[in-house]
Amino acid sequence: MSVLVGRDTRLLVQGITGNEGTFHTRRNRDFGTNVVAGVTPGKGGQDVDGIPVFETVADAVRETDANTSMIFVPPRFAADAILEAVDAGIGVVVAITEGIPVREMAEVRAYLDARSSVLVGPNCPGVISPGEANVGIIPGEVCMPGRVGLVSRSGTLVYQIVHELTRRHLGQSTCIGIGGDPVHGMGFIDGLAMFSDDPDTEIVVMVGEIGGDDEERAAAFISERAGKPVVGYIAGFTAPPGKRMGHAGAIVTGSSGTAQAKAEALEAAGVKVARTPTEVAELVQVALS
C-alpha cells in the first residue's frame, strides 16, 4: 500500500516547463508515476511530451483531478506555489526547491496548520514508493519494492542507504525525503505515524543529522507508543561544531543539536542507531530475520 505516493497518485508538476521540471517529470513518468498535468504561469495551453500545461493549479485540478503536486519553482516564488497548491486542495505537496526564505516558510506552516494537506520539504528529494510511483528526484534505479520504510533529512545519504538495503534484497515500501530546511512540512514524527498505519511497512529507518531537535522529539514519540521497529542513523559525529552566535537557540531547544545527543536520545527510546550507512542495512537485516 505504501504511504503518500502510489498507484492512486495523480501528479501535477509546478514549474514543469523549466529544465529541472521537465527532466524530472519525464523521469518520474518513465518510472510509472501517473503524471496528469503541469502548471507554469504564462504557458497554459502548451504541453510537455503530451502532458497538458495549465496557468493555475486550480485549473489543473478542475480539468485533471490532480491530487499530488511536485514543485520545481525558483525560491523567490516557491512559497507562493506551495500556498497555491494547498489552496487548490492538493493533498500531498512535494516541494523540491532549495533556498526558500525562512520567513515565508513560517507563513506556509501557519497556513498548513488549518488544512489537511501534507507538505513534504522544501529542499527535499521527494517521495518514492518503488514499483508504484516516484515523485521527486530520488533515483528509482537504486530502489526495489519491499517492506522497509524510510524517512530522511538528507538526500544523497538516503540513496546510499537505500542502495545498501537493495543490495541485500531488503526492498522499500516508501522512502520519504523530508528535506534539510529548518522550517519544513512533515517531520520524522509524521513519517513514523504514517508507517505505523501502513500494512506494507514492517520496519522504519530514520536518517537524521546534526542541528535542530527533530530526532530528539521523534525519540520521545517512539518511547510513548508501540509502533514498528526503528533503525536509526545520524550523520555528523565528526562535523565541526557550528559557531554559535547568541544563546537563544540553545535556550529554546535545550538540546545541543549534536549527533551524539541525537543518537543517545534514540537509543534511550529503544532504537538501534547504526554508525555507518552499511550498518543500517545490517541492522535491518537482523531485525527482519
Added chain:
Amino acid sequence: MDLYEHQGKELFARYDIPVPRGIVATTAEDAARATEELGGRSVVKIQVQVGGRGKGGGVALVDSPQRAAEEAERMLRDGFKGMPVTRVLCEELLPIAREFYTSLLLDRSTGRYLALMTAEGGVDIEELARTRPEAIRRVQVDPSIGMRPFHVRELVAALPSESRQGATDIIGKAYRMLLEVDATLVEINPLVQLEDGRVVALDSKVTIDDSALFRHPDIESLRAAFPIDPVEARAKEKGLQYVKLDGDVGIIGNGAGLVMSTLDVVAQAGGRAANFLDVGGGATADQMATSLEVVLSDPAVSSVLINIFGGITRGDLVARGVLEALERVQPKVPIVVRLDGTNAAEGRKILAEAQHPSIVSAPTMIEAAQLAAALASGAAA
C-alpha cells in the same frame, strides 16, 4: 549570515532602537581617536561572529585613548577563539542601572517566531535557562497575526515596572525589523536601563536568513567586512560548500548528509578529514575540477576521497570532471574515487580506461574510506 555587533546596531539605529554612540576602528590609532571623540573613555569591543567575548577578554573598559590603543592593538593582533579580528567597536560608557535580556528568534520545531525576555540579563543566560527557566518569559508568535500588544505585555511583565515602557518600545521595533530584514535571530544581551531611565540595546546579535539575502543587497554587501579565507571564497563562487578542517584526508562528496557521513566513516577508519566539501546536486565537470583544485590547495592533504552517489549528479560527468581536474592540477597524492547511482557504471568505465596513475577506484564507501585513510597515513610515515 551572522552580523557583527556594530552592523546589527546600525540596523537597530535604522529602526530607532536606542544604542550607545559608537565608532568602528580598524587600527589602534583609530581606536585612540575614537575614544578621544567619545570623551576620553570608552568600551572597546572585538567584532566577531561568535559569542563569549565578555568572558574571553573581548570587551575592555578603557579610561584613556592610550589604553584604548593598547587594547585594540592586542585584540587585532591576537584574534579571538582562533578567528581573526579586523575591527573593534569603541562605544561611549553609559551609567547602567539594570541589565535585562531579550531575543526574538525563529523556533525551528514550531515554525513560529519566539520572543524571550528576562530581567536577569548579562552573561550566563543559558545557566538561567537550565536552573530557573521560569525566570524567562517566552511568547510564541503565530505569523498569521504577528506580534500583538498582548504578547508584548506578557513579555515585559518580566521587568520592573519602570522599565516596561522602554522595553515595549524596543521589542515592537525589533519585531518589525526581524520581519523586514528577514532575520532569524535578534538578540539583545544585555538590554539595559540607564540611571536616567532610558532603555538601550547594549549589544546586538543579529542573524539574517541566507536564503533571503537576494532581496537585501545592502545587507549582503556587509559581508565585505568579514575576513574571508580565499580558498573558501573561491569554492563559494562556484557553488561549492567548503570548510577547512585540520586532518590530511581531503573529502569531496555530493550532499551535506553524505559528506558528513563520509567524514564520520573516515574517522572510524582511523583517518582525519582535511575538509568538508559538498559539490551539491548536478555537479558539472567544471565544479568537480574546481573541487579537486580547492581540496588539493591545502598542503596538509595526503590523499583525497571522492564519494559521489548520483541522483541528479551523473557519474559520467563526475568522472570527466575528475580527469579534467587532473589535467589542470598535477596531484602528488592518490585520489580514491567511489561512484554509485546515476550513470555510475559509465563513470567507472571512463576512469578505468583513462588509467591515471593517481586514481584508485573503490567499490564501497567503507572500503574507499579505509583506503584513503591508509594512503594518507602511509604518506605521513
